[in-house]
Amino acid sequence: MPTAPEELIQHTADFIRAKFLHEGSGHDWEHIRRVWQVARALARQTPQANLLVTELGALLHDVADWKFHDGDEEAGPRAARQWLESQQTPEAVIGQVEAIIREISFKGLGVATPMSSLEGELVQDADRLDAIGAIGVARAFAYGGHKNRPLHDPSVPPVQHESFASYKQNTAPTINHFYEKLLHLRERLNTPAARRVAEQRHAYMEQFLAQFLREWEGQDVAEL
Ligand code: ADP
Ligand code: NI
Secondary structure, three states: OOOOHHHHHHHHHHHHHHHHOOOOOOOOHHHHHHHHHHHHHHHHOOOOOOHHHHHHHHHHOOOOOHHHOOOOOOHHHHHHHHHHHHOOOOHHHHHHHHHHHHHOOOOOOOOOOOOOOHHHHHHHHHHHHOOOHHHHHHHHHHHHHHOOOOOOOOOOOOOOOOOHHHHHOOOOOHHHHHHHOHHHHHHHOOOHHHHHHHHHHHHHHHHHHHHHHHHHOOHHHOOO
16 A cells, blocks of 8 residues: 555655765755755745655655766666655656656756756755755865865866766866856756745855955955
C-alpha cells in the first residue's frame, strides 16, 4: 500500500537528514532544509502546484549531485527513484521528482535550464535563492575550501561557460564563481515571489564583492 503523503515526506526528510548531516561542502542538511521550507512557501502562493511533488523534489534535489559523483548526471534521479520505490511511491510521482532532479542544476551561463513542471520551477527558485545573499557567499567559500581552491586570483579571469562540459571542468578561484554564476541567478528565477527575495540578496553580494576587492587591493589601508 502506498505510504500516506505526510508520512512519505517525513520519512524522506529523516532519510536525507541522516545522509547529509555531516556534509561539509555546502550541500549539507541545513541547505536542503532551507530549500524545502522556501519551496513550500512558494508553493503556498501557487495553488496549482502539487505540494507532495514540490516537497519531495526539494528534499531529494541534491541526493546524489553530479559534482560529487564523477559527473554522472543520472546518479541523482537514480538514487531518488530507488528511495521512492522503497517507500511504495506512485510511479507518476517518482517520474516527476526524477525530472526535477535531472533539470534543476545550473549548467553554465550559455546553457538554458528550463524546468518542465511548475513544481520544478519552485524547487529551482528555492535552490537558487540559497546560492545567493549572505548564505550564498558562505556556501561558495565552503565549496571552494572543500575543493582546495584559492579565494581569488586576479590573473585568472572569469569565463562565460557556453557548455555544461566546460562548466563541469571548471577549477577556478572562488571569486570567479560569482561572475560565472551567482550574479546571474537573479535573472534566472521563475517566480515573481523569488525575484522579490533575490533583489536584496543580490545587492548584498555586490556589496560583499566590492568590499572584498577593496581589501584585496589594500585600498582601505592605503591612507593609514
Ligand atoms: P545548483 O543547485 O544551483 O546547481 P550547485 O549544486 O551547483 O547549485 O552548488 C551548490 C553550492 O556550491 C552553491 O552554493 C554554489 O554556489 C556552490 N558552488 C558550486 N560550484 C562552485 C564553484 N566552482 N565555486 C564556488 N562555489 C561553488
Ligand atoms: Ni541544492
